[in-house]
Amino acid sequence: MKHAHVDEWYTAYLEGSLPDQRRRDVEEHLRACPRCAAALAELRQLVAQLHRLPETVPPPDFVATVRARRRQRRPSPITGWRFPLLAGSTLAAAAVLLVAIHFMPMITAPSSPPVPAVNIPPQPASRAAKPAPPNHRDVVVERVPLNNSPIARKVARPAVAPPHFGAPPVPAAVPAPTPIMTHTPAPPLPISTWDTAMAHQTAMPAKKLLAPAAPNANAPQAYPSEMAAANPAHTDEQDASTANQAGTTENPRMREAEKPAKKMVADGKIAAKPEDNAADALGAGRPAGPAGPTGMMSTSASLPLPASGGEQPVVTASDGGNIVANDKAPAHASPVTVLHAGDLRTVPAPFGPLEVKALALPGERHGEIVFYPAGNHVVISSITAEKRRHRLDANSPDAKDQTPAAVADRREIAAGVKSSPAPSTETRLTFPAQPAGSVLKLTRPGTPPGELVLIVPGVAPRRDRVTLHLQNQPVLPVLRQLATDAGVYLLCDTAFAESPQLSCTVTNVPPLQALDALLGAWEQRK
Amino acid sequence: MAFSQTQHEPEWILRAQQGDGEAFDRLVTLYAPRVINLATRYLGNTEDAQDVAQEAFLHAYDALARFRRDATFSTWLYRIVINVCHDELGRRRRRPMPVTALALEETEGWNDTRAGDDTTEDIVLCRERTQTLHALIAALPDPFRLTLVLYDLQGCSYQEIAELLHTRVGTVKSRLNRARNLLRAQLATRRELFDLEVSQNRA
Numbered sequence: 001m002k003h004a005h006v007d008e009w010y011t012a013y014l015e016g017s018l019p020d021q022r023r024r025d026v027e028e029h030l031r032a033c034p035r036c037a038a039a040l041a042e043l044r045q046l047v048a049q050l051h052r053l054p055e056t057v058p059p060p061d062f063v064a065t066v067r068a069r070r071r072q073r074r075p076s077p078i079t080g081w082r083f084p085l086l087a088g089s090t091l092a093a094a095a096v097l098l099v100a101i102h103f104m105p106m107i108t109a110p111s112s113p114p115v116p117a118v119n120i121p122p123q124p125a126s127r128a129a130k131p132a133p134p135n136h137r138d139v140v141v142e143r144v145p146l147n148n149s150p151i152a153r154k155v156a157r158p159a160v161a162p163p164h165f166g167a168p169p170v171p172a173a174v175p176a177p178t179p180i181m182t183h184t185p186a187p188p189l190p191i192s193t194w195d196t197a198m199a200h201q202t203a204m205p206a207k208k209l210l211a212p213a214a215p216n217a218n219a220p221q222a223y224p225s226e227m228a229a230a231n232p233a234h235t236d237e238q239d240a241s242t243a244n245q246a247g248t249t250e251n252p253r254m255r256e257a258e259k260p261a262k263k264m265v266a267d268g269k270i271a272a273k274p275e276d277n278a279a280d281a282l283g284a285g286r287p288a289g290p291a292g293p294t295g296m297m298s299t300s301a302s303l304p305l306p307a308s309g310g311e312q313p314v315v316t317a318s319d320g321g322n323i324v325a326n327d328k329a330p331a332h333a334s335p336v337t338v339l340h341a342g343d344l345r346t347v348p349a350p351f352g353p354l355e356v357k358a359l360a361l362p363g364e365r366h367g368e369i370v371f372y373p374a375g376n377h378v379v380i381s382s383i384t385a386e387k388r389r390h391r392l393d394a395n396s397p398d399a400k401d402q403t404p405a406a407v408a409d410r411r412e413i414a415a416g417v418k419s420s421p422a423p424s425t426e427t428r429l430t431f432p433a434q435p436a437g438s439v440l441k442l443t444r445p446g447t448p449p450g451e452l453v454l455i456v457p458g459v460a461p462r463r464d465r466v467t468l469h470l471q472n473q474p475v476l477p478v479l480r481q482l483a484t485d486a487g488v489y490l491l492c493d494t495a496f497a498e499s500p501q502l503s504c505t506v507t508n509v510p511p512l513q514a515l516d517a518l519l520g521a522w523e524q525r526k
Numbered sequence: 527m528a529f530s531q532t533q534h535e536p537e538w539i540l541r542a543q544q545g546d547g548e549a550f551d552r553l554v555t556l557y558a559p560r561v562i563n564l565a566t567r568y569l570g571n572t573e574d575a576q577d578v579a580q581e582a583f584l585h586a587y588d589a590l591a592r593f594r595r596d597a598t599f600s601t602w603l604y605r606i607v608i609n610v611c612h613d614e615l616g617r618r619r620r621r622p623m624p625v626t627a628l629a630l631e632e633t634e635g636w637n638d639t640r641a642g643d644d645t646t647e648d649i650v651l652c653r654e655r656t657q658t659l660h661a662l663i664a665a666l667p668d669p670f671r672l673t674l675v676l677y678d679l680q681g682c683s684y685q686e687i688a689e690l691l692h693t694r695v696g697t698v699k700s701r702l703n704r705a706r707n708l709l710r711a712q713l714a715t716r717r718e719l720f721d722l723e724v725s726q727n728r729a
Contacts, residue, residue: 011703
């Protein structure tokens, strides 16, 4: 086994559905066999490419054409069995019947209830268009500035209950998230509301509202070590400016039609009513906002990044580097087995086209997610969780699934270790459209707080090629830059995103390839 | 929103079974994107796919009275689409056509939703990648192609595919892995389009 190539296990390995022993054998082989390691990396990228393939859109007259052909050629299911009767009737009787059938719709139409109008969804993706179950679980979204910004401190207010909207909050989601960095240099700031971001906005000079100018969008961008190092001044400025950009400046990838509303910001002026603009950007999260999908969130100005070279958090060596405070993650939640198991999707306006790349989804063996807009919110729907629920549902044909993952799930549920997912629910992360360049911590029900980190690309121009020199430095600033360069959202395992010390060097590669290199370095570091 | 459409689906199905053409039209509207995508990706070109999709809906209309709800409507409909696709492929076999060239030519009409936001170079490269990928998928041997299309492109589960193809889940999984490996091997010959490897020399 150790010496035979492992082609036949690639897909199962990527999905994390191999039995433990087999998985260890495959991993051992991958370490020793460059051919299989390369093939597996290619397969990962291939799957991502497949998921990104554009959808065909039906021609506008498709339904009308089918209707015309149906009426022209086919009897309806009803007339289909009536015609044989007609064949045996007299011509006159046939004529009477035909007339009756012809007028039948007119006679019966008023008694039938009106059917709501149908609009074809704006084609986010076939998977994205899947129906959402009516009752999904709530989610905490925690907003995490990258550093202990003086501005954030200045505007931080006493703890305020997070704004609730939609259905009543789930109690489990209410407690403030546990900081996962045990060595936090400064005491965490109290939980504040979205007002924090708005205050950022008013506090900054006008020039900060402008996107940083890029010397040459096509030139390879080097990430110098000082950029990756935690530099409070730099990060403060960056945070504040991105928070501002988020609320008011136009995203270059935003659709043309949305630009006029943002024009005054593009002109370099401070918005006349920044609160309103902030409310635009964040508005759906406010209680008075439009009714969106059920969800709740809290924001926090805590959790600064670790300083480079400072005290390091205790990292376990065996479980893929999960930080100890985060060790409630399921045993199979190694980010390594699910890296790149994500899906790329495009979300249409009002958010601008968002591409989302799921890097590591702890606890999700298949790790397939979609983003789609719903009202003024963005929804991350974990299709995998949906499949898993389906698999565990006693009424589902998938309940007979004997894959090791399914068996393990059922065993854990039977032992009370894991709670059984309620039927007809879907794990969804719902939050308002996010400021460009922001970093959010996402917490799903029943998972450790801040399990996932979502990195929103900034408004700076994208770069095709980047050069990365990282020496024992934190990953998060680099991830933000890569997200911006690649123009993708990054959804990462927190343990990876907040990895305080990583060394990695790549030269003149596409941003996502640099990301791969980072992930490779993360894997190797174990 | 998709949800507001699909919550009416059972009602539409029932009414369509009772001969309500309008309800059937709504089902066509709801399922047209998925059906056309499946046919396009399985057959490898858009024009044939639209004919096949129309034909499939007409077959579905005829057979609607026999839909028993022992499978979901989408599974039932997909099965019809696949059968019509098989008929079309059978016709093609009787008058062979160069599938790869056909796919490359026909995918010109693909609606790339991401094209509007990228540079010209991005668009060209993206379109080229898309066309190549479609051509290579179209050239995969049949059971592997269909499995890959259903799982990776249509988002079906293993269980759904097993039901659709009347086979076991294990078979579906091994076919999927085989299909991906075949495709990967083909793509490896087109590395310049797909960043499958670190290429440091390109500017």
